[in-house]
Amino acid sequence: MFEFTFYHILLAALGAAILLSHWLPRWISGREPASSALLIGAGYLSVALIPGAPAPLDPVASPKIWELVSEMCVIIGLFGVGIRIDRLRAWRIWNPTIRLLAITMPLTIAAVAFAGVLTGMAVATALLLGAVLAPTDPVLASDVQVGPPLEGGEHPVRFTLTTEAGLNDGLAFPFLYLALALMAAGGSSAELIGEWLAIDVGYRIAIGTACGLVIGWLVAKLLFDWPRKNALSKTESGLVALAGVLIVYGVTELAEGYGFIAVFVAGLTLRRSETGHEYHAKLHDFVEALERALTALLLFALGAAIPSLLPYVSWPLAAIAIALIFLIRPLAAWLSLAASGLKTRERFVVAFYGIRGVGSIYYLAYAATHADIPDAGQLWAVVAMAVVVSTVVHGFTAGLAVERATDPVPNRP
Numbered sequence: 001m002f003e004f005t006f007y008h009i010l011l012a013a014l015g016a017a018i019l020l021s022h023w024l025p026r027w028i029s030g031r032e033p034a035s036s037a038l039l040i041g042a043g044y045l046s047v048a049l050i051p052g053a054p055a056p057l058d059p060v061a062s063p064k065i066w067e068l069v070s071e072m073c074v075i076i077g078l079f080g081v082g083i084r085i086d087r088l089r090a091w092r093i094w095n096p097t098i099r100l101l102a103i104t105m106p107l108t109i110a111a112v113a114f115a116g117v118l119t120g121m122a123v124a125t126a127l128l129l130g131a132v133l134a135p136t137d138p139v140l141a142s143d144v145q146v147g148p149p150l151e152g153g154e155h156p157v158r159f160t161l162t163t164e165a166g167l168n169d170g171l172a173f174p175f176l177y178l179a180l181a182l183m184a185a186g187g188s189s190a191e192l193i194g195e196w197l198a199i200d201v202g203y204r205i206a207i208g209t210a211c212g213l214v215i216g217w218l219v220a221k222l223l224f225d226w227p228r229k230n231a232l233s234k235t236e237s238g239l240v241a242l243a244g245v246l247i248v249y250g251v252t253e254l255a256e257g258y259g260f261i262a263v264f265v266a267g268l269t270l271r272r273s274e275t276g277h278e279y280h281a282k283l284h285d286f287v288e289a290l291e292r293a294l295t296a297l298l299l300f301a302l303g304a305a306i307p308s309l310l311p312y313v314s315w316p317l318a319a320i321a322i323a324l325i326f327l328i329r330p331l332a333a334w335l336s337l338a339a340s341g342l343k344t345r346e347r348f349v350v351a352f353y354g355i356r357g358v359g360s361i362y363y364l365a366y367a368a369t370h371a372d373i374p375d376a377g378q379l380w381a382v383v384a385m386a387v388v389v390s391t392v393v394h395g396f397t398a399g400l401a402v403e404r405a406t407d408p409v410p411n412r413p
Contacts, residue, residue, distance in 0.1 A: 017042030043303025067365035082267015103336035128179035137357035170261030207257025212265025219244035220273035238286025
């Protein structure tokens with residue numbers, strides 16, 4: 001009887017949390033990204049303050065539901081990131097993004113893995129933790145990204161943070177697979193590394209990119225060109241484009257490519273079709289509303305699950321989460337952005353605002369669902385702490401910091 005009652009308490013608490021988390025920040029700064037931290041806090045209080053309340057959906061015991069919900073959040077978020085970018089601009093605008101992907105992310109993985117080894121984790125487990133925490137989040141970073149379609153104003157800082165979040169979720173997957181392969185094999189070998197480079201790095205990235213381009217182009221044709229006089233874009237429904245996103249992701253995964261890369265590339269491809277059409281803005285609004293609803297549910301659930309993760313928390317694990325936010329990511333990004341063309345303040349903002357969130361939850365849930373992960377409770381504790389610290393620190397400061405680092409009227413090529 002209590003559990004049945006508690007379910008309705010959770011529903012009421014979730015509704016109140018969503019409303020208050022978007023209303024309260026308006027009294028302070030007016031920045032809704034602060035709602036992420038408030039949602040997590042509300043989820044925690046809904047369980048911690050009710051005597052005898054069960055901890056719902058413990059991620060250590062039930063990772064599958066976390067994988068499915070966070071996967072949908074990331075899919076929608078990545079597609080939304082892709083369709084936000086109005087112009088791909090000159091190739092040089094991608095220079096900071098490439099540096100973040102090619103240098104910062106591997107350095108972050110290595111540093112987090114090294115920290116994990118220092119706490120007593122096995123090398124493969126520590127590498128898994130590094131892969132889980134390395135990618136920045138495409139879902140919670142809306143306040144530092146470019147604006148909706150047709151608005152313009154794509155400053156290099158926003159462009160860099162947007163494209164990084166759009167690509168590194170897919171590019172972290174090879175390191176995740178390497179960690180899982182090392183766990184299964186009990187060690188490294190030349191054959192294992194060769195297979196990893198050929199399949200997980202080469203084949204899967206290529207297939208993800210190709211599927212995104214081809215299916216994204218096909219979806220664009222179905223929306224805008226076929227039939228020309230009665231195109232689907234005239235319905236002004238975002239649901240039909242979402243169907244295309246699901247096709248892109250599903251087909252790519254069936255072909256054993258990286259679906260995350262595919263949906264981001266599909267978003268970019270779709271945005272290149274009929275670039276001035278108002279349907280892009282309507283599609284963005286639909287995707288954003290869906291993304292926010294799923295994210296709110298997931299963050300509230302994360303807060304509610306924190307009591308079940310507290311037994312795994314220790315000072316060394318907390319140090320990893322804190323170091324990631326305040327030291328590892330900022331330092332690795334700062335070094336990699338040298339000679340990138342960004343001004344000092346711009347370079348600092350890009351380096352510091354590597355937001356962690358739903359993507360890390362997905363990666364760990366995926367790993368826990370597909371393999372027997374040693375020290376799973378400790379890994380979940382680190383991820384939860386990193387997300388909480390990031391949503392608090394970044395959520396309350398990112399908007400103002402990015403605004404100060406960007407020109408009022410962008411005038412760069």
